[in-house]
Amino acid sequence: MRFHRLITLGCVVAAASTGVVACGDDDDSSGGGGGGGDSAGGGELHIYSSLPLEGAQRGQSTALVNGAKLALEQAGGKAGDYTIKYTSLSDASAQAGNWTPELTSANARKAAQDDKTAVYIGEFNSGASAVSIPILNEGGVPQISPSNTAVGLTSDAAGADKGEPDKYYPAGTRTYTRIVPKDTIQGAALATIMKEDGCTNVAIANDKEVYGAGLARNVESAAKGQGLKIDFNEGIDPKAANYRSLASRAKGDGVDCFAFSGTTSNNAAQIFKDFSAAIPDAKLYGPDGVAEAAFTDPKEGGIPSSVGAKTTLTVATLAPDKYPPEGQEFFKQYGEKYGDDTPDPYAIYGYEAMNLALDAIKRAGSGDKEKILEALFATKDRKSVLGTYSIDENGDTSLTDYGVYKIEGGELTFDKTVKAQT
Secondary structure, X not given: OEEOOOOOOOOEEOOOOOOOEEEOOOOOOOOOOOOOOOOOOOEEEEEEEEEOOOHHHHHHHHHHHHHHHHHHHHOOOEXXXXXXXXXXXXXXXXXXXXXXXXXXXXXHHHHHOOOOEEEEEOOOOHHHHHHHHHHHHHOOOOEEEOOOOOHHHOOOOOOOOOOOOHHHOOOOOOOEEEOOOOXXXXXXXXXXXXXXXXXXXXXXXXXXXXXXXXXXXXXXXXHHHOOOEEEEEEEOOOOOOOOHHHHHHHHHOOOOEEXXXXXXXXXXXXXXXXXXXXXXXXXXXXXXXXXXXXXXXXHHOOOOHHHHOOEEEEEOOOOHHHOOHHHHHHHHHHHHHHOOOOOOOOHHHHHHHHHHHHHHHHHHOOOOXXXXXXXXXXXXXXXXXXXXXXXXXXXXXXXXXXXXXXXXXXXXXXXXXXXXXX
8 A cells, every 4th residue: 555645734614504614724713603611412612633734744744634624524513412613733833844842832722721622632743742731631621642652641661751651640630542552562563573574683763752762762672572682772863964973883783773763854864864874784664753755755855765675664554455344434535535545644543533532522412521531531442443442541542553664666555564562
């Protein structure tokens, strides 16, 4: 399966009878409709999303938003008796080319201060969620991330940093959930693939962010557990001109495999190019944080094709024919709606995040945030486009499968499903 990137953000207007508008900017009015956030028996509720709609992750986030809009449109703009107004916010700026703490906190505050807010979908980056979770937690706002994987956001398991996850929940209760497996799973998946590929001596570099540093620790732990030697796990300066010195060090140490843990925007393409040049025969590995055109496609500023041929990525998304019937139907419907039969992998997560939000509101039977939160955490054996899953007491999904992807012609090509050996 090949994925390419969507580049257009439209404003989808649901059927006129619903009176619901879903737009891709942050200028939407939060007014209109009857009923406050604590009412029952109808009225209007608001769902916000906060995603990096500028910079390297624009393509992934655009697909997420489109998936969410499709889910809301198919639901007739309703969740039970409530009319839903969806507002898409960006936590990234064109100038920064990435998410920023300032925009992220502003988005979270906007949602927390809106009495009609029912659910907040975001963030895309784990580091951004480390900023928004405490704000939303104090406001009691239910949060669903369609993409975060950092372990420390939900637990103190291997890969978490000191003080995690308690420091994110000042109210003392959990308000954050996610529908992708945490990085204990992704780290084990990467280690399993490297073991299967015959790696013996592995060098790891990470971008020092919440996601990258945490995942690197998971990869290191899982790899050692499978008998692989870890030459080093080094944090990098994302603004460095090159990483030739680090690559040269790996070459001198006899490294035969290299894994980067981080995101595209933190100079991922440069470090892959430098390690490929220093150790031409080395196998290269990366996580979902670089699974996008800005990294895979040389035309988009990504790695050269020669480097891509050596690179394997893990993403918690499978080929359409590997999904249950509900997932396969999603790809068909998405193609009909947006003229794109092979959307970015994250489109299906935007779709499910919105559907889970609508379902929680419906099951709560109320616009009260506390009741919606209870319903969200009570999600058990939910049949969805992703498969059947539950949400545990920490807010984590029970899903565990990871897709293994190769790069061909600048695009991700599904290779296989990996069952991580944890």
